[in-house]
Amino acid sequence: MKTKKWVFLLLLFTIGFTVSAEERTVYGTITDDKKEPVIGASVTIKGSKQGAVSDLNGRYTIQASTNETLVVSYIGYQSVEVKITNQPVINVVLEEMATQLTEAVVIGYGAVKRKDVTGAVSKVNMEDVLTSPVATIDQALSGRIAGVSIVAADGAPGSQAQITIRGGSLSQDASPLFVIDGFPMENFDMATLDSKNIESIDILKDASSIAIYGSRGANGVIIVNTKQGVMGKPKVT
Numbered sequence: 739m740k741t742k743k744w745v746f747l748l749l750l751f752t753i754g755f756t757v758s759a760e761e762r763t764v765y766g767t768i769t770d771d772k773k774e775p776v777i778g779a780s781v782t783i784k785g786s787k788q789g790a791v792s793d794l795n796g797r798y799t800i801q802a803s804t805n806e807t808l809v810v811s812y813i814g815y816q817s818v819e820v821k822i823t824n825q826p827v828i829n830v831v832l833e834e835m836a837t838q839l840t841e842a843v844v845i846g847y848g849a850v851k852r853k854d855v856t857g858a859v860s861k862v863n864m865e866d867v868l869t870s871p872v873a874t875i876d877q878a879l880s881g882r883i884a885g886v887s888i889v890a891a892d893g894a895p896g897s898q899a900q901i902t903i904r905g906g907s908l909s910q911d912a913s914p915l916f917v918i919d920g921f922p923m924e925n926f927d928m929a930t931l932d933s934k935n936i937e938s939i940d941i942l943k944d945a946s947s948i949a950i951y952g953s954r955g956a957n958g959v960i961i962v963n964t965k966q967g968v969m970g971k972p973k974v975t
Contacts, residue, residue, distance in 0.1 A: 765799040766828040768792045768810060776832055779812040784819065860884065862939035874929040875936065876901070883941060886958075898927045903943055903958025914941075914958040915951055922954065928962075937963045 768776045775796025782789035783800070784807035790800040802808065802822050808830075811817040815832040822828070860883050870878040876899040880888040887902045902912045916926035942959040951959055 761801045761803050762826065763799060764802045764808065764822060764826055764828055765797065766830065768796045768798060768812075768830045768832065770815070770832050771834065776812055776815070779810055779815075779832070782809045782811075783807070784809050859943065860886070860941045862941070864933075864936060864938065867933055867936075867939075874899075875931050875933045876928040878933060879928075879939070885943060886941060898929065901928070901960070903941060903960075912957050914960050915954045917951075917959060917961045919962070919964055922951065924954070928960075931962065931964075935964050937965045939963075 768779045768781070770776055775794070776792055777794055777796065779792040779796070779798070780789060781792065781798045781800055783802050786806075788801065790798045792798045800808075804822055804824060806822045808820045808822055808828060809817060810820070810830045810832065812832055815834055818830050818832060820828055820830060862879065862883065866882065867875065867878040872878050876888055879886070880899075885903065888899050890897060890899055901914060903914045911925075913925055916923045916928075918926070918931075938961075940961045942955070942961065949955075
């Protein structure tokens with residue numbers, strides 16, 4: 739009799755464990771800090787390839803098990819991890835990345851915060867450039883900026899790289915306008931700049947950002963600001 743009792747309890751425990759580990763439907767809504775739905779947010783189960791994408795209303799549906807971790811991510815927002823419980827509804831609020839939104843971006847009319855920019859502007863991460871195992875700044879920028887092509891004009895050592903921002907041309911020069919510390923220059927060789935002396939590099943791609951430069955900025959503008967002296971106590975390195 740006791741043996742049957744233990745077998746029955748073991749059977750109940752096994753059934754309970756199977757039910758708890760069984761996958762079920764988890765759904766909810768993904769919004770930002772302004773309570774607006776986030777469209778196209780990535781929803782995945784941590785440690786697995788299972789995932790989903792939020793729809794036009796910010797809603798998602800995914801199959802998951804209890805005690806697994808739900809990971810919600812979207813470009814420009816901080817990723818959120820949520821532990822899955824017995825509740826089928828999990829609503830997630832994403833917060834914008836303050837470091838990117840408050841980053842200063844140089845445009846033709848001055849410097850503004852990235853969140854206030856409506857045009858196509860790319861900012862180069864100088865920390866990555868300085869750690870690149872290359873000899874010149876143009877080589878360090880190659881492949882780092884979306885929509886910008888940097889290729890060697892020929893195979894000769896020390897030859898000037900050909901940079902195009904808004905596509906090439908078969909009959910006309912497609913070189914961008916360079917603005918070095920506020921001074922416009924055409925057909926400038928970036929290899930002559932020392933990457934250690936550069937403070938920032940911003941690339942303007944559309945008409946709204948380059949309007950101040952007129953027709954000279956038709957092929958895009960590369961704004962380079964070098965390091966300048968600042969007020970304060972002297973620093974010796």
